[in-house]
Amino acid sequence: MYQLLKQIATVGIKTEAPPQADEALRVVSQRLKREILGMFAGSLAIRHVDAGSCNGCELEIHMLNNPYYNIEGLGIKFVASPRHADLLLVTGPVSRNMELALKRTFDAMPAPKLVVAVGDCGCSGGIFGESYASCGRVGNVIAVDVAVPGCPPTPTALLQGILTAISSGRHGGA
Amino acid sequence: MAFDSLPLKLTELPGAVPAWQGLASAADLPDICQAVKNQGGRLAALWGTDEQDREQGYALHLALAKPEGMLWLRAALPAGELQYPDLSSIFYAAGRMQRAARDLLGIDADAADRRPWLRHAAWPDTEYPLRRNVAAATVFEKCTDDYRFVSVIGDGVHEIPVGPVHAGTIEPGHFRFSIVGEKVLRLEERLGYTHKGVDKRFRGMPFTEGAKLAGRISGDSTVAYAWAYCMALESIAAVAPPARALWLRALLLERERIANHLGDLGSLGNDGGLAFGLAQFTRLKEDVLRLNHRLFGHRYLMDRIVPGGVACDLDRSALDAIERECDALELEVRLLRDIYDDHSGLQDRFLTCGRLTPNTASKLGVIGLAGRASSQAWDLRAQAQPAPYNLLDTHMKTHKNGDVAARVILRFDEIFESLRLIRAVIERIAPGEIAAPLLSVAADKSGLGWVEGWRGESVVALESGADGRIRSCHAHDPSWQNWPALAFAVFNNIVPDFPLINKSFNLSYSGCDL
The missing domain is CATH 3.30.460.80 (NADH:ubiquinone oxidoreductase Nqo5 subunit)
Incomplete structure (x- = not known):
């Protein structure tokens, strides 16, 4: 136990300042009222769905929880059920084998809800494109609020996308 | 022969x-x-x-x-x-x-x-x-x-269906548990959810584009797949990458192994109830990823291995930075290993949990890290030794217990071995070209790529078509062999131990759904 405590004390706090929202990532103008977004900004619950990704984006989503980005320190946490979630974070081109599961997950979320598509595949279908097996971009299956490109997007870019989704933006009057 | x-x-x-x-x-x-x-x-x-x-x-x-x-x-x-x-x-x-x-x-x-x-x-x-x-x-x-699952019938037996969307941030798949009380009688896996039509996509693709697709078969093994693909293509083109490119490829592959092992050790600590482990190991992993980004331009090293060689070179100061990182990691990981070893709560979760006996592993043909943790001595780096591993004398690590603890120990051992290999690469790498041109690739030829990634071997079988395009390409992930073993490893364990056991295997979905 001594070693463990010593390690915590030695390493100290690594958390860095979060990035700012980036309006360029927004796909549709903000649909939610400012007051609602204000509530989300205090505590946002995210449900992640891998809709066919290569697992690259998942690695970076994992990294959001590391001490450098410390996403929970911003009041944002990942939840185990869509029924607890405010925001759906979707990776991958949507494989046809995941299309139904993605729609059901989205439907299971209570309104108001937000969707962030992650990665080049989530934004455009990426290198996998559309085929007998792939529906392509996330927007082909469910409505997307913010899309974060990158292969995979860095944790900072992901955080920026999430923060953009919950900021009121140009059209929200902020 | x-x-x-x-x-x-x-x-x-x-x-x-x-x-x-x-x-x-x-x-x-x-x-x-x-x-x-x-x-x-x-x-x-x-x-x-x-x-x-x-x-x-x-x-x-x-x-x-x-x-x-x-x-x-x-x-x-x-x-x-x-x-x-x-x-x-x-x-x-x-x-x-x-x-x-x-x-x-x-x-x-x-x-x-x-x-x-x-x-x-x-x-x-x-x-x-x-x-x-x-x-x-x-x-x-x-x-x-x-789809018809196999049903288990008997007094008090019931089913727990899980997935394809799981509770955590992981890939999609369906697990059907037949349990009695808390004990797992049977686990049936159903995968294929991330099937993206990769074999069809490869067909007719230009060779250079194919390397990028290969690097996205399983994002956590992008180096292993890109190397295997390029190895297959270089075999067809009868081109040998320059020595410096091979050293750099080995360096990239070992960095990929270290990054994944660090992440897994953190998650395994977390699943065992020690959140401290997740914080510490993901911090170390982030440090490795940041150095990757600084030196190679990509955190996961995607598209750094290209047909004929590599797309990045390192100068002396970069090699020094890697050496310093190796020294720091060696110290930190040893310290954390001592903490894991001494933590009775964690060891109680790890020991005897999810045991895959060497006998079962052998019958199933289990390979890679999970295989080595159950006495299956397969490590391409130490056996067939694709260059430059023929010059590196890799020490294969194995364990006979086959439980979560053995798969944890193996990850620690392999990190230290990878650090040793990286230092050996830095000692021996000499100035030179980093890529050889692939002038013309004849049609209707076959080439094989075979690389020991962090999870196990990645195999790529490539056939060339006309006009610099792929006739057919099939990539194979070691998870094909190892997924069935997971079902044996969880037998007679309690359901709440499944996430821990699953993580200790950490198999790929995308890699074999293709």
């Missing part, structure tokens, strides 16, 4: 790994497979191709591995013939691969289990998307998915 006792005419494939190619009739496959198995060999991959544009029928391909090398066996089915003999009674892992080949091409092993594997509801069982007469843009009518 490794396979010369077989009654086959074999051609040696040029390139980085000892590999041969041979033709066999489908009827002879069971005898050949049995002979290879008797000699200590195993099935590395099984897939099919459509050769009707060559006025032939379908072809079944097997990759058979021995420590000394790999045999790529091709069995041409006569035109109109769809049946071939079942190989799953010889090689357990063949079962799902045969089902996948049926879903994609319609070729059918005469096996007991003929349920679909990759086909869910996106195409009917009368259509076979990998056939050449199916246009790349074809989309089929949705149909109903009526």
